[in-house]
Amino acid sequence: MSFRRLLLGVAMACLSILLIGCGAGSTNSSEGTESTNSGGKKKLIVGTDATYAPMEFMDEKGNIVGIDINIVNAIAEAAGFEVEYKNYGWEPLFPAVDNGEVDFAVSSITITDERKQSFDFSDPYFIANQLILVPEDSDVESFSDLADKRVSVQINTTGHLVVADLLGKTSSKIVATETMPLAITEMINGNADASVGDNAVIIDYKTNNPNVKLKTVEDDSFEKEYYGLMVKKGNQEILDLLNEGIQKIKSNGKLKEITGFDVE
Numbered sequence: 001m002s003f004r005r006l007l008l009g010v011a012m013a014c015l016s017i018l019l020i021g022c023g024a025g026s027t028n029s030s031e032g033t034e035s036t037n038s039g040g041k042k043k044l045i046v047g048t049d050a051t052y053a054p055m056e057f058m059d060e061k062g063n064i065v066g067i068d069i070n071i072v073n074a075i076a077e078a079a080g081f082e083v084e085y086k087n088y089g090w091e092p093l094f095p096a097v098d099n100g101e102v103d104f105a106v107s108s109i110t111i112t113d114e115r116k117q118s119f120d121f122s123d124p125y126f127i128a129n130q131l132i133l134v135p136e137d138s139d140v141e142s143f144s145d146l147a148d149k150r151v152s153v154q155i156n157t158t159g160h161l162v163v164a165d166l167l168g169k170t171s172s173k174i175v176a177t178e179t180m181p182l183a184i185t186e187m188i189n190g191n192a193d194a195s196v197g198d199n200a201v202i203i204d205y206k207t208n209n210p211n212v213k214l215k216t217v218e219d220d221s222f223e224k225e226y227y228g229l230m231v232k233k234g235n236q237e238i239l240d241l242l243n244e245g246i247q248k249i250k251s252n253g254k255l256k257e258i259t260g261f262d263v264e
Contacts, residue, residue, distance in 0.1 A: 047085075049087070049107045055200060056108070071249075071255065078244075079244045107230075120231045120239050124226035127227075128198045129225060132218075132219065143166065146194055150174075156176075175187075226263075
């Protein structure tokens with residue numbers, strides 16, 4: 001072995017040791033972007049659609065905030081992990097969970113039998129129901145009154161599903177938009193006669209826009225919906241961690257403190 005080769009060998013050995021040392025500080029999961037910080041806590045990447053105030057939205061500083069976010073923060077603290085939020089939007093959120101770009105998703109996602117075929121869900125952490133929003137002078141008094149109306153919804157939400165059941169899946173009277181604020185805007189601009197969405201979002205919009213003359217219509221035919229945290233199918237490790245946190249904040253009263261009601 002020449003002296004030059006000897007120096008090269010020593011340099012390569014040092015580089016290998018350095019690379020091994022760098023890798024020891026984090027653990028990447030094949031099921032997502034899970035990592036471990038210097039304090040030993042897991043850090044999970046959480047996807048969301050931050051257009052759904054008051055559940056998840058961007059504040060004036062660009063931070064993702066809201067009721068859902070407060071709940072996940074409480075779950076993380078209770079179960080001993082950290083979170084980092086990423087705003088994906090509603091439609092891209094589902095493939096992001098499926099292909100492991102994020103460890104789980106929170107976005108007022110109703111647990112449905114259809115979604116459970118493709119994803120796993122945590123235990124329920126929030127109860128909601130659909131609500132109708134119409135102009136103050138509208139003659140709509142019940143859900144069935146929408147049978148001959150144009151109705152705006154956020155695409156592929158449970159609001160979209162219930163309206164599709166009433167009007168037909170391919171009805172041209174359904175105005176499906178990417179976000180709930182856009183759906184409401186379509187109604188205000190006269191492109192739809194009513195909007196249908198989750199009650200918390202509809203009530204929040206009406207409360208924060210008192211100059212827009214609107215009213216809400218409740219209907220007993222709307223069933224209760226249960227929100228869950230959405231996990232890649234088969235990722236039992238993340239699911240167990242989330243359920244551990246949910247059970248703890250249910251038991252210690254933190255979940256009720258955030259939502260104002262019990263969730264069984």
